[in-house]
Amino acid sequence: MDVKKRENTDWLLKQLFKGTGMVTIVLLGGIFMMLIYNSIAFFAEVNPIDFFTGYQWDPGSVDRNYxxxxxxxxxxxxxxGSMLIAVPLGIFTxxxxSxxxxxxxxxxxxxxxxxLAAIPSVAIGFLGIVLVGPGIAKLFGMQNGLNALNGSVLLAVMALPTIITISEDAIxxxxxxxxxxxxxxxxxxxxxxxxxxLPAALPxxxxxxxxxxxxxxxxTMTVLMATGNASAMPGGFLDSIRTITATIAIEMGEVPYQTTHYFALFAIAAVLFLITLAINFLGEYFANSLRKFQA
Structure with missing residues (x-):
């Protein structure tokens, strides 16, 4: 009887874990489909070539550049820039x-x-405004330090816990x-x-x-607060920039519902989603290579 009860319990737990996994997949698929659906509505009004090859993001202008x-x-x-700082520092640490x-x-x-991973991004962004940014401005003789270099330094700090922890496990x-x-x-x-x-731990x-x-x-919050939010083509690390995540955070709350501008934000979110998904797949691929190496 105890054996039967244990088997039933094991079956229920397996179904529970399977169900939670399926819910995660369904939610991810739902987000992706929502992004694609709204992106299609955007590309029905805007030429994809202009979207990917133009040099200006200015939905509020007369020409409405997307x-x-x-x-x-x-x-x-x-x-x-953040990886140039975080990768050597993280791996050496x-x-x-180890x-x-x-x-x-x-x-x-x-x-x-x-x-470090538990520090809120808004707190790190605040440090970028009051500490890192003024230091960069003083170092390079600029009026303010809200630029790509400031964002790179802050993002490097945020990426370090992930890089250090996984690198240490690999070593x-x-x-x-x-x-x-x-x-x-x-x-x-x-x-x-x-x-x-290090060569053996490379995957x-x-x-x-x-x-x-x-x-x-x-x-989102760190780059929104610390990079200057200038939606122009950057010429270097000392230029103010605006990232995709910052653009969505700034404009989504004010854009009229179901307008071209509204759908455009979903289109840039879909691009970022695909890029991040590809990077995560690459990371998982190399992580699996490491597991095979351990086996």
């Missing part, structure tokens, strides 16, 4: 924690790094026999790390970078 290119360039610029840090120091640093997953063989051949710890451990490190990039691309 080009995603400056927003896409701004998003890519600030995300790339993970390598230090290979060199004493146990007591690890016990302190790990919770501190994980706490720890490398078998100890690899390290022991390298040390037995006369290599020191640094040579072992750079020539054996996991790439997954960390991909997931960190996805984190940076999807951020």
């Amino acid at each position: 080009s995603i290119l400056p927003l896409l360039a701004s998003t890519g610029l600030v995300a790339a 993970a390598a230090f924690l 290979e060199f840090a004493p146990g007591k120091l690890q016990a302190v640093l790990k919770p501190v790094i994980e706490m 720890n997953a490398v078998p100890k026999t690899y390290r022991e063989a390298s040390l037995a051949l006369g290599a020191n710890k640094w040579a072992t790390l750079s020539q054996v451990t 996991g490190l790439i997954a960390a970078v991909m997931l960190g990039l996805g984190r940076a691309l999807g951020e």
Whole structure:
């Protein structure tokens, strides 16, 4: 009787977990279909070539320009800048924690790094306005520091917990026999790390970078507060920019319902959704490569 009851319980739990998984998939599919449906309504009124190749986003002008290119360039610029900062810092920090840090120091640093992920994005954006931005303005002799560089620094801070945590797991997953063989051949710890451990952990490190990039691309409040919100084609990191997420957050609350401008915001959201989805798939692919390596 107990066996039968246990089997029924196992079956119910399996169905529950399966159901929650299916709900997640259905919700994701529903969001995607909503974006596509409204995007189709937009492209029925605006030429897709103009949308992807124009140089101006200005729905309020007489010409009503709906080009995603400056927003896409701004998003890519600030995300790339954040990765230039976060990737080396994150991987080196993970390598230090995994290979060199004493146990007591690890016990302190790990919770501190994980706490970075718990800081609200609006708080980090506020720090960008009152601390990082004025520092950039003073350093480069500018009137204000609300630009792509400011956003890159802040997004790097937000992406660091993801990159460090996953990178550390990837480094720890490398078998100890690899390290022991390298040390037995006369290599020191640094040579072992750079020539054996990190190359072996490469799939996991790439997954960390991909997931960190996805984190940076999807951020809204920080870039809205700290990048200047100029919807023009950026010329460099010292220019004010406006990302796709910031554009949606700023304009969605004021745009008239079911107008071309309204549908345009769904179109840029659909593009960002597809980009983020592709990056997450790449991260999952490399994470699966790491799991096969561990097996």
